[in-house]
Every structure is written in C-alpha cells, then in structure tokens.
Amino acid sequence: MGLIAxxxxxxxxxxxxxxxxxxLTEKTRPPRALFVRWPYGHPLGEPFNVAQQRWVLCDALRAxxxxxxxxxxxxxxxxxxxxxxxxxxRA
Amino acid sequence: MDRHRxxxxxxxxxxxxxxxxxxxxxxxxxxxxxxxxxWTPLAxxxxxxxxxxxxxxxxxxxxxxxxxxADKDGDATYRVIPHxxxxxxxxxxxxxxxxxxxxxxxxxxxxxxxxxxxxxEHVIGEVAPFHYSFMGHIDGRHLPRLLADTAPAVxxxxxxxxxxxxxxxxx
Numbered sequence: 001m002g003l004i005a006x007x008x009x010x011x012x013x014x015x016x017x018x019x020x021x022x023x024l025t026e027k028t029r030p031p032r033a034l035f036v037r038w039p040y041g042h043p044l045g046e047p048f049n050v051a052q053q054r055w056v057l058c059d060a061l062r063a064x065x066x067x068x069x070x071x072x073x074x075x076x077x078x079x080x081x082x083x084x085x086x087x088x089x090r091a
Numbered sequence: 092m093d094r095h096r097x098x099x100x101x102x103x104x105x106x107x108x109x110x111x112x113x114x115x116x117x118x119x120x121x122x123x124x125x126x127x128x129x130w131t132p133l134a135x136x137x138x139x140x141x142x143x144x145x146x147x148x149x150x151x152x153x154x155x156x157x158x159x160x161a162d163k164d165g166d167a168t169y170r171v172i173p174h175x176x177x178x179x180x181x182x183x184x185x186x187x188x189x190x191x192x193x194x195x196x197x198x199x200x201x202x203x204x205x206x207x208x209x210x211x212e213h214v215i216g217e218v219a220p221f222h223y224s225f226m227g228h229i230d231g232r233h234l235p236r237l238l239a240d241t242a243p244a245v246x247x248x249x250x251x252x253x254x255x256x257x258x259x260x261x262x
Binding site: 001003004005006007008009010011012013014015016017018019020021027028029030031039040041042043044045046047048050053054056057058060061062064065070071 | 122125126127128129130131132133134136137140142145147148188189190192193195196198199200202204205206208209214215225227234237238242243245246247249250254255256257258259260261262
C-alpha cells in the first residue's frame with residue numbers, strides 16, 4: 001500500500017497512509033504514515049465503534065496538515081481492548 | 092472452494108492470530124529500495140480539501156468482478172467504489188486476512204460514513220465521488236504492473252476528480 005501512496009503522491013496529490021504492519025511501511029516508505037498496533041483487518045479499529053474510527057481518521061487528517069518530513073511514521077497510542085481471537089500482544 | 096483458497100484462508104486465520112509470524116515474514120522480504128518518499132505539500136487546509144479513500148482491503152461492488160484469488164501472486168487490478176454505494180451492494184474478496192469484522196462494518200477498512208460525517212461538520216471540505224480499492228496481496232509479476240499501470244491509472248482518475256488528499260487504508 002505504501003507503493004500506491006507513493007504513486008498518488010507523485011501525481012501531485014497529498015496522501016496519508018494508515019499502517020498495520022510497521023515493518024512493511026518502513027520498507028515501502030510512503031510520504032506520511034500512522035501506525036496502529038491493531039489486529040490485521042482493523043485499521044480503523046473495532047466494528048461499530050464510531051468514536052474510535054473517528055479518532056484514527058482525524059489523526060490521519062491532522063497528519064496531512066502538520067507533517068513536514070517525508071517518510072514520517074507516527075505511532076498512534078491506541079491499545080486494542082476488545083478480547084477476541086487476535087489478542088496476542090504485539091509488543 | 093478449491094484447495095488453494097482453503098489453504099490461504101487457513102494461513103490468514105493463523106497469521107491474524109499470531110501477528111509476530113507476519114512480522115517475521117515481512118522482515119525476510121527482499122523488497123526493492125524505492126528511494127526517498129515523494130512529497131506533495133497539502134495545497135490547502137483540510138477543511139477545504141476534497142478527500143478520497145484508497146484501500147487495499149479487497150472491497151468491491153457485488154456486481155463487479157471479484158479479485159483473483161487463484162493466482163498465487165495476487166491481483167494488481169483495482170475497483171471503483173462510488174461514495175454513495177449502499178453498504179449491502181459492496182463486499183470483500185480477499186483470502187489473506189480475516190475480514191469477518193469488516194464484513195459487519197465496512198468502516199473499519201473503508202471509513203466512508205466517518206468521512207461523510209466529517210464533511211457535514213466541515214472538518215474536511217467534501218468527500219470525493221469515488222473511492223478506489225485494491226487487493227493487498229500483490230507480488231511477483233503483478234508488482235511491476237501495479238507500479239507501471241494500475242496505481243498510476245487510479246492516480247490519474249483522482250486527478251481528474253480534483254481530489255486534494257487521499258487517506259489510504261490497509262488490511
């Protein structure tokens with residue numbers, strides 16, 4: 001996905017990418033990224049958790065305005081609280 | 092369902108439970124060095140921007156062709172998602188992650204409703220008429236095709252639709 005972000009940015013459109021695999025984002029180097037420490041398939045968080053989805057989206061939009069250094073990856077502080085089959089700690 | 096797809100779904104389940112396995116897999120991948128990130132400054136405040144979403148979660152319209160799950164190198168094509176498409180007209184074809192939660196609420200991979208709310212509250216200028224979706228498993232011979240063909244095609248469509256900013260969501 002980092003590669004798609006780069007291509008769009010090269011076409012003159014500002015991009016911000018959520019990341020759920022920090023190592024892959026470090027390798028593909030999109031212009032702006034926010035890493036969430038959440039299970040795969042959940043970049044915006046839990047289903048029907050409107051507030052949580054909104055925080056992440058607002059953080060991404062803020063990053064679009066504020067980030068000045070290409071390749072920055074912001075680590076979002078949110079923790080995964082919902083118990084479930086994915087609750088292995090991503091330390 | 093053929094054995095290939097069953098196998099992929101098994102691995103998707105397994106890797107979803109144990110993300111450290113995926114991290115190890117990613118660490119071993121020899122990706123080309125694509126050089127320093129490109130940079131386009133945001134042209135105006137977000138509150139005046141037209142914003143689109145691009146996802147690699149394998150979302151598509153039910154009446155569109157599904158992504159190719161039989162090719163082990165994946166599928167570099169994209170699908171167009173009208174912003175106003177009813178949720179029940181969309182689905183996910185992607186065997187490489189567990190999308191049961193996203194099937195219930197597409198907003199966790201494609202936050203259309205949240206974007207709409209932010210437009211109504213004037214946090215963003217407006218929502219773009221179309222979003223775009225890829226299937227994130229793209230490897231081998233499909234990677235050059237993504238870079239030379241399908242990703243630039245989406246970028247040109249976003250240009251034509253006068254999009255100012257794009258939020259990308261993985262799966």
